[in-house]
Amino acid sequence: MHNLIERxxxxxxxxxxxxxxxxxVLAVKAKISLNYLNDIERGVRNPSTKTLNRIAEALRVQxxxxxxxxxxxxxRPTVEEIRFKDLxxxxxxxxxxxxxxxxxxxxxxxx
Numbered sequence: 001m002h003n004l005i006e007r008x009x010x011x012x013x014x015x016x017x018x019x020x021x022x023x024x025v026l027a028v029k030a031k032i033s034l035n036y037l038n039d040i041e042r043g044v045r046n047p048s049t050k051t052l053n054r055i056a057e058a059l060r061v062q063x064x065x066x067x068x069x070x071x072x073x074x075x076r077p078t079v080e081e082i083r084f085k086d087l088x089x090x091x092x093x094x095x096x097x098x099x100x101x102x103x104x105x106x107x108x109x110x111x
Contacts, residue, residue, distance in 0.1 A: 007070040009043040015059050015066065016041075029058035 016026050027037040031054055039045035040055075047055070049063075056063045 005046055006043040008047075008066070009041050011066055011070050012055060012059075013041045015061060019059055021059075026055070026058055030054040 016023070021029075023037050023041065024034055027034040030037070030051075032051060036045060036051075037055075040047050040051075052066060053063050056066055059066075
């Protein structure tokens with residue numbers, strides 16, 4: 001559940017910044033307190049649907065648009081990221097060397 005709240009808060013912050021609004025202005029437009037909005041954007045508070053609807057109206061978006069695109073804030077690593085981290089881990093390299101198979105894969109992954 002916390003992951004959902006964190007992604008929701010990041011999405012609200014993104015939409016607010018994209019509209020060029022400060023927290024103060026959005027709070028006034030949504031008719032909520034500045035502290036409450038700040039807590040929502042930090043993921044500390046879980047807003048009700050009524051509050052989310054007010055925020056959506058203040059941002060001039062539909063309520064469903066707040067939830068659209070939240071997957072990009074997913075904190076879970078991808079399979080590729082996990083594999084790459086495993087490759088980067090050097091448990092006990094011999095003579096200070098990374099094994100050839102790891103070095104070859106790391107060289108292919110570098111930008």
